[in-house]
Amino acid sequence: MNHHFRHVPRPVLVAALLALLPVASAQAFNSGSTGADGVLNPTVNTEVELPASGILNYTTVNIPAGVTVKFKRNTTNTPVYLLASSDVTIAGTIDVTGQDAKATGTYGDGAQGDDGIPGEAGPGGWAGGRGGRDDAQQRAAIIRGGSGLGPGGGPGGVEGADGCTAATGYWKYVGMGGAYASNAVKTYGRNCYNPGVPFTTGYGSALLQPLVGGSGGGGGRGGTNYPGSGGGAGGGAILIAASGTLRITGKIDAQGGDGGGLLGTGAGGQGAGGSGGAIRLVASTVTGNGALSAAGGCINYNNARRQRCGSTGYSDEFGGSEGRIRVEGESITFTGTSTPAYVRGDVGPVFIANSPSLRISSVAGKAVPAAPTGINDVTLPATTTEAVVVQFESINVPVGNTIKLRLVPAYGATSEVVTPAIAGSTAAGTTEVSVTLPQGPSTLQATTTYTVVVASLGDEALGERLKRLADNQTVETVEVTVALEGGARAKLLTRSGQAFDLPYEALSAIGFRS
Known part of the structure; x- marks a missing residue:
């Protein structure tokens, strides 16, 4: 029995920002870039490998029209922190989007080896949930879809009537969209709304401190002949900070991924879209007429991407909710498009001082790697059926806070448990909690709440x-x-x-x- 554990990177921790009044007069903005990575000036489509910290230190950045820059996720899946000591010009595209889930059944290429596979997230975001496995007998333990990962991961589809009736009020067999800036509601039928329709709860705030990406959509329930389709991934998270001018005439894209298309007799349920990610821009001057997008994912339908978007639950909507966009500058003259509308703010700190961290240190007495991959980091014997102890370590998190542990099996419903208060010291805290793990692979995610001090105008x-x-x-x-x-x-x-x-x-x- 494999249990997969994903370390929750720094941005997932919840923060409180303490602003002290009054504060000294503002100085010219400094991104903090060391310039160690030199100039970024690609002439062809490029994938930049993220260091362990996620921080890229450039002098200038120039992405010309027609060129797309993507980022290879690091082991702990941090957001992208792109810093420049001078100007940043984006005439091409910066892409931190969540990926679409694979086509299922006879849809698309018809290849069945990847049926039900969810989308992989952009850096700092979370993957979608797996589509439930096919089973002619429609046994619940086999056909239930997997939940999307992340704080707003959408639950997977489950057994039940294939239509919206007055008794159910919603379609049980489809996945639910990933949430971020707002809730994502389970799809329900026209004239069949039920106040009890479930939804995925949004998270985070418009401040984007700390920075965190989008969550994955849930996978659909498995059918009699084919699996359900997987959920789309959440969009990634990116900070671009320029000491000079940040000019955008191209696009910065943090869209969520689409649920996989599916087709065929005995096909399963539809996987849902992942939520949009996060974009935070900070510079002395922010200008240009380009495009910013942290739109939620949709589904692949009728051989086309981005169909049946939206997260309100209406019968044609299978999408994740929108992400978040924030623009901070001493001068902001950006006139381009922003989906959703960006939140305008004065220049704030690029990073939170004394940044905290939280990690799962052991499960059932087995140490978790210092830099876990989220895949087979801990393996327990199949005979493990009793509750096991999960231990946590925290840095720069005040004692007395608790940790919420979210257990996400590959298939079926998620569960959550709250730990006792963190003990030790702010510099080095510990706590633990007992949980019962389901059979098969699971992902554990941990979050907490803490307070830090930053400056404010x-x-x-x-x-x-x-x-x-x-x-x-x-x-x-x-x-x-x-x-x-x-x-x-x-x-x-x-x-x-x-x-x-x-x-x-x-x-x-x-x-x-x-």
């Missing part, structure tokens, strides 16, 4: 505006909490010691930028 005028949100009291500290699930929240702490909770949007409305 502040001035007397802003202080006066903050007073209006705090019963006219002087605000000394602003805490902005970025939760993995749900939107950002803020807390104003006054000189008198009172605290006022409010949505982050209320701060944005008065000009606060974290």
Whole structure:
């Protein structure tokens, strides 16, 4: 029995940003690039190999029209952090998209060796779920589709009626889209909406600190003759930071992948699209008339990609939700398209100080590699049927926080468990929890919540505006909490010691930028 464990890289950890007021006047933006990787100026389509950190240090970047740059994922699947000490010009394409799932049954090339295989994610994102296996007897343990990976991974299709009825309210046999910026709702039939229709919960916030990619769509239930199709992968995550001008006349693409097409008598259920990924742009000047996309994935249908998009659950929609795009600059004159619409912000820190990390250190007493691949990192005997202990190690995560462990089997429903509080110290914490693992391969994913300190802009005028949100009291500290699930929240702490909770949007409305 193989159990697959994926280490959750730095960006998946949930953060709270603590902004202190007032702060010294702003200086010219510095991306932090060392320039060690020189100039990036490809003349043909290029795949750049990401280092272990995911950080690329260029002097200048110039991607000409007609040229596409992709990135080879590193072992721990970090996002792409592309830094430049001068200008970045993108007339071609930067591609961190999630891949489509393979065609299933007689669809497409008709090759059956890859039926049900899900899409692989862009760097920093997560793969789709496998399509359920075919079985003439339609046994639940065989035909259930796999869930997409990631915090918003869509559940797979399950056994049940093949149509939407008043009793079910939704189609059970299809996968559910991956979620990110918003929820992804299970597909339901026209005139058959049921308030109990399940959905995948969105996560993260518009701040994109920390940076995290999109989640995979669920695979479809297996049929009598052919498997279900796999889910599309989540789009990847990329940060581009330029000390000079960032000019985009081409495209930066972090779309989610499509669910695989399927066709044939006795075919299984449709796999769903993965969610869009994340794009964060930071520069002294951001300009151009190009395109930014973190759109959700759709499905392959009628021999065409990107069909039946959307994540509201309406009967023609099998897609994942949109991802997130954020643009920060001292001057922003970008006039191109953005899907979804980008969030505008002042220049913030490129990286969180004292960046935390979280890892699964052992399972059932077996050590997990320091740089796990997510494939056969730990193998347990098939006789392992009792609960096993999963141990965690954390760095720069305050003690007292808990860890959510998500167990994703290759086929069937996911489960979650919360650990006891982290013990030890902020510098080196540990905790553990007991779980029962299903037969066959599984992926374990861990997330936590922590608080770190970063700088933010502040001035007397802003202080006066903050007073209006705090019963006219002087605000000394602003805490902005970025939760993995749900939107950002803020807390104003006054000189008198009172605290006022409010949505982050209320701060944005008065000009606060974290």
